[in-house]
Amino acid sequence: MPHSDREPDDATPSQGQGMEYGHSASTVRVSDVAARIDTWGTGPFMFRIDGKRVFFEDSDRFGPAVLRISDWNPSDRQPGEKSRFWDAYGMWRKAGRPLRGTGRVKVAVWKEPQPGRYWKDENGISHFLNDPDLWDGPYRQISKAEADRRFLDKFEADIEAGAAKDIDPALVARMKALTAGIEVDLDAPIEGDVSI
Numbered sequence: 001m002p003h004s005d006r007e008p009d010d011a012t013p014s015q016g017q018g019m020e021y022g023h024s025a026s027t028v029r030v031s032d033v034a035a036r037i038d039t040w041g042t043g044p045f046m047f048r049i050d051g052k053r054v055f056f057e058d059s060d061r062f063g064p065a066v067l068r069i070s071d072w073n074p075s076d077r078q079p080g081e082k083s084r085f086w087d088a089y090g091m092w093r094k095a096g097r098p099l100r101g102t103g104r105v106k107v108a109v110w111k112e113p114q115p116g117r118y119w120k121d122e123n124g125i126s127h128f129l130n131d132p133d134l135w136d137g138p139y140r141q142i143s144k145a146e147a148d149r150r151f152l153d154k155f156e157a158d159i160e161a162g163a164a165k166d167i168d169p170a171l172v173a174r175m176k177a178l179t180a181g182i183e184v185d186l187d188a189p190i191e192g193d194v195s196i
Contacts, residue, residue, distance in 0.1 A: 020060040021097070044072055045099065045108040047088045054085055055105065064089055087113050090134045115140040119147040
């Protein structure tokens with residue numbers, strides 16, 4: 001009488017050891033015949049998007065598939081290209097696919113994507129401060145004053161964290177004065193400056 005026993009394929013690396021995300025492989029043996037079975041899609045996962053729950057599975061090979069809750073099979077309606085699902089999915093992937101929870105359905109943790117920022121000088125030249133979180137994300141124009149404030153906040157945080165170590169103390173004093181609202185000329189020479 002034929003028997004069937006499913007055993008993992010020892011020659012196949014487990015998830016995280018070189019195998020693509022969402023891929024599982026095993027060998028099924030029936031009598032003396034063995035068959036290799038590859039499956040794709042891991043999950044189910046859940047996003048919370050604009051107050052709604054969206055369930056999906058994911059794999060590197062085929063990407064995400066939104067699931068029906070009734071039977072956990074792919075839904076007949078998948079998200080369109082302008083859907084907020086793609087913002088959530090892109091940010092989740094960018095963050096390394098973090099998950100929360102211990103039940104059958106894991107919550108896929110993501111943060112709202114931020115736009116890139118730029119400011120324009122008096123000649124109309126755009127100065128880009130950062131790219132958007134997502135490759136096709138929007139840019140938002142900000143004022144020169146806001147750009148300066150953001151730079152100074154970041155600079156002060158780096159100084160306090162010890163990340164900015166080899167900076168002239170006079171420049172640090174000027175930067176701290178600026179962040180405190182005292183007007184200082186950043187272009188004034190500092191002892192030891194070299195003209196190029």
